[in-house]
Amino acid sequence: MADSKKVKLPEAGQWPDRMLVPALALGALLTTTGFLLAFFWVAPVNGAKLSEPVMVGDVTVTHVQLLSQKIFYFHMPVAIVSFVALAFAAYYGLRFLTTRQQRFDTCGRVAMEITLLFVVFTMATGDLWTRFEWGVWWTWDPRLTTYLILMLIVIAYFVLRNAVDDPQRRATYASVLSILAFVDVPICFMITRVIPSSVHPVVAREGGMSPEMAITVTVVMVGMMLVAFGLYRLRFRQARLAERVEALKEQIEER
Amino acid sequence: MNTILADIYSTVIPSAPFIIAAYALVWAALLVYVIITVSSLKKTEAQVALLEEAIARKAE
Numbered sequence: 001m002a003d004s005k006k007v008k009l010p011e012a013g014q015w016p017d018r019m020l021v022p023a024l025a026l027g028a029l030l031t032t033t034g035f036l037l038a039f040f041w042v043a044p045v046n047g048a049k050l051s052e053p054v055m056v057g058d059v060t061v062t063h064v065q066l067l068s069q070k071i072f073y074f075h076m077p078v079a080i081v082s083f084v085a086l087a088f089a090a091y092y093g094l095r096f097l098t099t100r101q102q103r104f105d106t107c108g109r110v111a112m113e114i115t116l117l118f119v120v121f122t123m124a125t126g127d128l129w130t131r132f133e134w135g136v137w138w139t140w141d142p143r144l145t146t147y148l149i150l151m152l153i154v155i156a157y158f159v160l161r162n163a164v165d166d167p168q169r170r171a172t173y174a175s176v177l178s179i180l181a182f183v184d185v186p187i188c189f190m191i192t193r194v195i196p197s198s199v200h201p202v203v204a205r206e207g208g209m210s211p212e213m214a215i216t217v218t219v220v221m222v223g224m225m226l227v228a229f230g231l232y233r234l235r236f237r238q239a240r241l242a243e244r245v246e247a248l249k250e251q252i253e254e255r
Numbered sequence: 256m257n258t259i260l261a262d263i264y265s266t267v268i269p270s271a272p273f274i275i276a277a278y279a280l281v282w283a284a285l286l287v288y289v290i291i292t293v294s295s296l297k298k299t300e301a302q303v304a305l306l307e308e309a310i311a312r313k314a315e
Contacts, residue, residue: 024289035278047266054259064263068270071277078281117288125277132273227285234292241299248306255313 009103012240017233024230030223031074037216038073045069068132075125077221079147081228082118083185085111086154088232090182093175105171106243108178110235112157114228115181119151143200146188153181 046063053062092108095101126144131137138144157177164170192200209217 031282044267050259050262052259054257054263056260056263061263064266066270067267068273070274074278074281117284121281121284124280128273128277128280132270231285231288231292234289234296238292238296238299241296241303245299245302245306248303248310252306252309252313255310 007099007101009101010107010236011103012233012237016229017237020230020233020237023226023233027223027226027228027230030219031227032223034073034077034216034220034223037212037219038070042073042210042212042216068129071125071129073216073220075122075129076217077224078118078121078125080221081224082115082122083189084225085115085118085228085232086150086178086182086185089115089178093178096171096175100168102167102171105167105174106239107236108175109161110232110239112154112174112178113235114232116151116154116158117231118224118228119147119154122147123151141197141200142191142195143188143197146184146191150181150184150188153177153184157181 044065044067047066048064050062050064053060055061089108089111092104092111096104096108127137130139130144157174160177161170161174164173208214
C-alpha cells in the first residue's frame with residue numbers, strides 16, 4: 001500500500017469549494033444566455049428548399065426552417081460534459097488503483113454520478129430530437145448505439161457498487177469499470193468518422209458551424225462545465241460529511 | 256394560408272413541444288439534483304453536529 005503521507009488527497013472545504021456558488025451562478029447565467037442566443041440570435045437551420053421564395057416580414061425565406069435543430073445547443077454541450085466527467089471518474093479510478101486510498105474512490109463515485117446525470121440529459125434531449133425529426137424514439141445509429149453502451153456501463157457501475165460489501169473490493173471493481181467506461185468515449189466520439197451517419201453528421205466535415213452557432217455552443221458548453229463542476233463539489237462535500245458521520249458513529253460505538 | 260408559408264410553419268409549430276420538453280427537462284432535473292444534494296448536505300451537517308455533541312458529552 002502506498003504511503004498515505006506522500007499522497008495528496010482531495011478534500012472538501014478547500015479552495016475549489018469557495019468557487020462552488022460562483023461556478024453554479026455563472027453556469028446558470030451562461031446556460032440561460034446560451035438558450036436566449038440559440039432562439040433570438042442564431043438563424044434557424046435550413047431544411048428542404050421551398051418551391052418558390054417567400055417574404056416573411058422583411059426576410060426572404062427560401063427553405064423550410066428546422067426549429068427542432070435548436071435542441072442541438074444543449075444536446076452537444078451536455079454530451080461533451082458527460083465525456084469530461086467520465087474522464088475525471090476514470091482518472092480517480094486510476095488514482096485509486098495506484099494508491100489504494102479510499103478518498104479517490106469517493107471522488108470517482110461522485111464524478112460518475114455527475115456523468116450519469118449528463119448522460120441522461122444527452123439521451124433525453126437526443127431522443128426528443130430524434131422523435132420529432134425521424135418519428136421514432138430510437139434508431140440503431142452508430143453513435144446512439146455506442147452511447148447507449150456507455151450509459152449501460154455507467155448504470156452497471158452503480159449496480160456493481162451496491163452488490164459488493166467490502167469497501168476495498170468495491171472500490172477496486174468500480175475503479176476498473178470506470179476506466180473501461182472511459183474506453184468507450186473515443187469510440188463513441190470517432191464512430192461517425194468511421195461509419196458515416198445521417199443522424200450524427202461530422203460537423204467539421206459538413207463545412208463546420210457558422211460563427212453564431214459556434215459562439216452559442218461554446219457559451220452553453222462553458223456554462224454546463226461550470227454547472228457540472230459546482231455540482232461535483234457540492235456532492236463531494238456531502239459525501240465527505242457522510243463519511244465523517246460514519247467515522248463518528250464508530251467512535252461512539254468504540255467508547 | 257399561403258401554401259408556402261404553411262410549408263414553413265409545418266416543421267416549426269409541431270416541433271415546439273419537443274424543444275420545450277428538452278430544455279425544460281435539463282433545467283428541471285438540474286434544479287431537482289441541486290435541491291436533493293443541498294437538503295442531504297444540511298441533514299448530514301446536522302447529524303455531524305449531533306454526533307460531535309454526543310462524543311463531547313461522553314468524554315466529560
